[in-house]
Amino acid sequence: MNAPPNIDPSTAYSDSDVLHWLTNDARDERFIDNIFAQMCLRLQRVGIPVKRATLHVQIQHPQWLGAKILWADGMHEAELMRVDHEARGRSEYIGSPVSEIHDGAEELRENLTRDPALGRKHAVYDEMRGQGLTDYVAWPMYHTQGKRHVVTFATDRPGGFDDAQIASLLKLVPILALVSEIRVKNRLARTLLETYVGTHAGELILAGATRRGTGTTVRAAIMICDLRGFTQISDNWPRDDVIDLLNGYFDAMSEPIARHGGEILKFIGDGLLAIFPLDQPNACANLLHAVTEARQAMIALNEKNNETGAAPLKYGIGVHVGDVMYGNIGSSTRLDFTVIGPAVNMASRLEALTKQLGKPVLLSQAFADLVKSDFDLERVGETPVRGFNDPIELFAYHG
Template sequence: MTAPDNLAPTPADGVIDWLTNGTRDERFIDDIFAQMCIRLQQAGIPVKRATLHVLINHPQWLGARMMWSDGSREAEIALVDYEVRERPEYIGSAAHEIHDGATELRERLEQDSSLGRKHALYDEMRAKGLTDYVAWPLYHTLGKRHIVTFATDRPGGFDDAHIAGLKKLLPVLALVSEIRIKNRLARTLLETYVGSHAGELILAGATRRGTGTTVRAAIMICDLRDFTKISDNWPRDDVIDLLNDYFDAMSEPIARHGGEILKFIGDGLLAIFPLSSPDACANLLHAVTEARQAMAALNERNSGTGRAPLNYGIGVHVGDVMYGNIGSTSRLDFTVIGPAVNMASRLEALTKTIGKKVLLSRAFAELVEKEFALEHVGRHEVRGFNEPIDLFAYPE
């Protein structure tokens, strides 16, 4: 009795067994993919080039492409932006055809190019001496489709046994890749919504309400001025664009200098610079300096469209904060609380009345005064605190 095609022995069977049983300790799909291609070669399937294209849930990127080439121990990773589907590199490509519903694409590259598909990718592969190219969808849960491709330089291309082995491999590769991709997606989503450090803690199991730790940190709270007036008078899409531009100007320097944004609150943000870094306070002011420059550039661009300049206030303090899970039994927020956070918030509010864009507490100023020129602006009452405190401005 003849075995069904999907059970018949193929050159890829050993690779399938390795994918199933030998990759449990491998965390990254790009490493698994490169090792898989090397093992396919060792099994007698003449793969010269292979790619894995995956869609990802990321605010900046539509997907990622992992490409392995003969002789390499690793796969190169390239991120793909959301506009790619409007560009010639995608239109008419194998990825385009697979995403449009094709279940298999094969291009015999040895034939006259005038007889085959017209796309720059096929011309590039012919120029590199490749003779055959095949692409398949890789099905994940609920019909989500990714793409895997293989190419060879073997005269005559892949034979029937090679194709049968590669096709037999696909379901196992789909399972192995889905686990790793979803692990990466979970990490990406947590980094996107709660920050990298909080995301690591949550993935490590810090999900119980009321759990947390005490962290000594420099705290920065920033707020956009006159946002209510802007949101009442501007079209909705313009308001969203404005907020995104403002948060880019503020957020990118914070991340660049080691700070972590814990939350966006309407038109404001809360960030911390843990004092586990000896330069945390200085890094905070370096971030403020760059954010000022970015806001000035943004206002200059906006002036060309007749928009009024955006103003903001920043309050900065340093102290111990409780860093952890707070919320209801079913909905938690990973954040910081404590008197130090309240002080930073009060200082941000005082920027309106004192007329300085950046106000610093004495506790913070004492940690940076040797490196930065600060302006003492007197002792001021701070709502919620018993004694007036010395405040300092960070001059323009």
């Protein structure tokens, strides 16, 4: 997060200066939390006694419902807090001013100096009274397609905000909506790309790597994992149970991969494809550390599933290292950002051999040569691999 620029206290501002800054001079600032903090500081400079302000935005994210941005007097940077999907069931949300705005209120105004027994009942009002604040206002902030967010302001001025100050704040809201929407959508675009194609691929796409056939050669360790017996499970289990099972399995496999610097490029039914680029230090060792943790997570998942009478999940992992073509492949209207090449094919063939050889994790000799001094590997021997002329020396890893 970037620090806001210094604001000269001797400079005289009017509320039109704040509007001009918001519509013109803030355009080069990427982060809405920085813009929000700078806006509040400028409001103070024009004589609007804002002491606390919040911005609540909802986003589309698999983990987060949205974010809360909090600024308070004396802060040069706002605090950004993520809000998870379960937040709406908690006491801090139920009955809060934000929930009232989400439920349709067009304005909430609370005199914080009156007897609490006569005002709205919620912990956030008590918190603000404890901070010496006297007045609070909250408004909806609309983005396109009716998306409804919330902005709030509070002051410690005796008597609260006056009518002119409220009018100035209200005038800012539609401008703040425009300024925040483009930042939120930029963040949403990045989040969606990270969610669906991975962090590195997402960055390349945002940087302009969108033409079919564009790509680069990457030397990487490749990991392909597949679930055993999934067809029988999907044929016999209820749909929702199958989805829950898959999600648990993918969590067990995916989280260690991300933790150790790998990137999952694709989920294919009950399988996944991940790479660990060799330009990262210790990429091959990191892959095996991820495999170790994934296997431990699968043991825990199977123990949990066993409590409900479910059969243990079995899987196979094939690992190879080599050059892959990393880029855009597909039709003229539908592209896939992925990796292809003989090295990917080899990893896929090794994964298929795990069932035949009874070894859950199989490594090619090319990969094993890079890690066998640091890891205990079992030599399996030379094995014919479909699609390759000569037998391949294979190793098993029991992690």
